[in-house]
Amino acid sequence: MIKAEATFLGHSTVLIEMGDARILTDPVLLDRVSILRRTVGSLPDDLYRDIDVVVISHLHLDHLDVPSLRTLGTDTALIVPRGAGGYMRRMGFTRVEELVPGKSVVIDGVDIRATKADHSGFRPPFGPTAEALGYVFELGNESVYFAGDTDIFPEMSDLAGVDLALLPVWGWGPRLGPGHMDPERAADALQVIRPRETVPIHWGTLWPMGMGRVMPERLEKPPLEFAAAAERKAPDVKILLTLPGTTVPIPR
Numbered sequence: 001m002i003k004a005e006a007t008f009l010g011h012s013t014v015l016i017e018m019g020d021a022r023i024l025t026d027p028v029l030l031d032r033v034s035i036l037r038r039t040v041g042s043l044p045d046d047l048y049r050d051i052d053v054v055v056i057s058h059l060h061l062d063h064l065d066v067p068s069l070r071t072l073g074t075d076t077a078l079i080v081p082r083g084a085g086g087y088m089r090r091m092g093f094t095r096v097e098e099l100v101p102g103k104s105v106v107i108d109g110v111d112i113r114a115t116k117a118d119h120s121g122f123r124p125p126f127g128p129t130a131e132a133l134g135y136v137f138e139l140g141n142e143s144v145y146f147a148g149d150t151d152i153f154p155e156m157s158d159l160a161g162v163d164l165a166l167l168p169v170w171g172w173g174p175r176l177g178p179g180h181m182d183p184e185r186a187a188d189a190l191q192v193i194r195p196r197e198t199v200p201i202h203w204g205t206l207w208p209m210g211m212g213r214v215m216p217e218r219l220e221k222p223p224l225e226f227a228a229a230a231e232r233k234a235p236d237v238k239i240l241l242t243l244p245g246t247t248v249p250i251p252r
Contacts, residue, residue: 004142004252006164007047010040010205010244012063014146014166015048018139018250021108024054025135025146025166028206029068034061036172036206039219040244045071047245053077053107057148058132059084059123062172062206066091079105079112081121083130101133101155111138115159117150119179132179136162142250145193149202151179156192163251165195168202170222183222187229190237196251197238200226205244 007015012026029048031038051072056064058081069076070092077095080088085098097105104113112135119132136159137144143162150168159165169186176182181189183200190198203222227239240248 002139004139004250005247006144006166006199006250007247008166008199008201008242008244009043009047010038011172012057012148012168012202014199014201015051016137016144016146016250018110018137018142018144019108020052021110021139022050022052023107023110023112023137024048024051024072026057026063026148027054027068027072028062028065029071030065033065033206035208036062037209038205039207040205043245048072051076053079053112055112055135055146056080056084057117057134057146058119058121059087059128059130060120060149061124063149064123069093077107079114079135081114081131081133083121083128087123087128087130099133100131109139112136113138115145116153116155117148118153119149119151142252144250145195147181147189149180151181152185152189152192156189159193162193162195163197164248165190165193165198166201167198167226169200169226170203172206173208183225184229186226187233190230190234194234195237197240197248198230199240199242199248 016023099114101116115134117132200223204219
């Protein structure tokens with residue numbers, strides 16, 4: 001049987017396996033990103049070997065982590081938002097392709113299509129700025145939507161009917177700024193997208209150093225709050241509460 005599964009590796013990093021393609025989203029693979037530390041332990045590197053392509057949703061430090069990308073090799077194929085290609089080449093990466101919403105590439109038979117995202121694309125502290133994207137991955141009759149970081153946007157209705165939605169339900173700190181979804185907003189997004197199943201991502205993995213002792217509940221509550229809100233707002237969608245390192249099948 002052709003492989004079709006997704007492994008949540010923490011925060012916004014998901015390994016998507018469809019057919020012969022191994023696709024990694026927004027890889028944060030090390031224990032530290034700036035002031036953030038990984039709270040769920042290190043990842044074994046055999047989880048992310050032999051990656052065919054990496055997709056980057058936007059340039060924030062918790063989504064585009066250059067040291068993590070270098071562990072995969074500077075010749076790894078990268079798909080990035082328009083405006084990020086020059087920066088990635090200056091960082092030493094040799095196989096970089098830019099996409100804009102609506103455009104796609106095919107990797108090992110999987111159609112990878114960029115979608116809009118409602119989120120800042122500025123890389124602190126000095127730039128550059130590039131668009132923020134989500135992605136849809138399609139192989140045959142199977143489809144996965146990876147939202148990256150976003151709030152709900154009007155064109156989200158164009159994604160209706162995907163098989164699996166990977167939706168952010170929080171962030172890396174005690175509060176959220178604009179361009180994010182909290183558990184209630186993510187449940188509202190389910191009403192728009194109407195996927196068969198969903199995995200909550202972007203929660204409980206990266207946390208400011210020392211903050212976990214002050215607000216430890218924010219490390220665990222967002223996916224549970226999302227599941228409760230989704231039961232009220234989108235009861236037909238199956239919620240897959242997935243701990244980092246757990247693999248789920250893409251529904252057929």
